[in-house]
Amino acid sequence: xxxxxxxxxxxxxxxxxxxxxxxxxxxxxxxxxxxxxxxxxxxxxxxxxxxxxxxxxxxxxxxxxxxxxxxxxxxxxxxxxxxxxxxxxxxxxxxxxxxxxxxxxxxxxxxxx
Amino acid sequence: xxxxxxxxxxxxxxxxxxxxxxxxxxxxxxxxxxxxxxxxxxxxxxxxxxxxxxxxxxxxxxxxxxxxxxxxxxxxxxxxxxxxxxxxxxxxxxxxxxxxxxxxxxxxxxx
Numbered sequence: 001x002x003x004x005x006x007x008x009x010x011x012x013x014x015x016x017x018x019x020x021x022x023x024x025x026x027x028x029x030x031x032x033x034x035x036x037x038x039x040x041x042x043x044x045x046x047x048x049x050x051x052x053x054x055x056x057x058x059x060x061x062x063x064x065x066x067x068x069x070x071x072x073x074x075x076x077x078x079x080x081x082x083x084x085x086x087x088x089x090x091x092x093x094x095x096x097x098x099x100x101x102x103x104x105x106x107x108x109x110x111x112x113x
Numbered sequence: 114x115x116x117x118x119x120x121x122x123x124x125x126x127x128x129x130x131x132x133x134x135x136x137x138x139x140x141x142x143x144x145x146x147x148x149x150x151x152x153x154x155x156x157x158x159x160x161x162x163x164x165x166x167x168x169x170x171x172x173x174x175x176x177x178x179x180x181x182x183x184x185x186x187x188x189x190x191x192x193x194x195x196x197x198x199x200x201x202x203x204x205x206x207x208x209x210x211x212x213x214x215x216x217x218x219x220x221x222x223x224x
Contacts, residue, residue: 031210033212035214040122040216040217041216042117042119042199042214042215043157043199043214044214045211045212045213050210058211059213090156100145100210100212101147101159102212104156104158105156106156107156
């Protein structure tokens with residue numbers, strides 16, 4: 001199993017640009033989530049999903065959209081990038097419908113200039 | 114609301130010394146607590162969970178509900194323990210289940 005994969009690994013955007021961060025898992029996990037990691041702030045939940053067609057907001061959802069059309073994929077869309085969105089983004093998944101033990105992807109380092 | 118606090122951003126010890134990484138939580142229900150670790154250039158991974166009461170890589174953590182703490186301990190630190198450690202709580206909010214992380218503690222074990 002590849003586990004949780006994320007693309008791209010690195011991305012530089014200009015303010016106002018939009019883009020999609022890709023996340024996929026091959027473990028047939030129901031629960032998937034997106035976090036951003038910022039120094040001194042730990043990991044903060046952006047959005048999560050408990051299954052295909054079901055998504056909900058986390059702690060810091062503003063400026064981001066998600067969709068879950070399949071069990072495997074959970075893309076994160078930045079609608080209009082801002083410098084405050086410069087961060088490392090992690091996708092994670094876990095079996096069942098609860099945020100229990102989560103498996104993390106390698107992360108995407110995003111810089112917005 | 115659920116909250117996790119790690120009071121130390123940085124912790125530095127010498128090899129062979131005991132180490133304790135502090136974690137306090139706030140949650141009205143019965144929590145599920147975890148420690149995650151991120152080694153340099155590696156992805157975040159689960160270190161241990163309170164429910165299994167296991168020792169991983171010499172680390173242990175005991176849930177103290179009275180003090181709402183879940184400190185991570187190791188009696189003899191090794192250089193390979195140098196990493197970022199996150200305490201996390203899995204709980205249920207009105208909107209559903211979520212994992213809440215603390216701010217993280219960067220542990221450095223010096224030779």
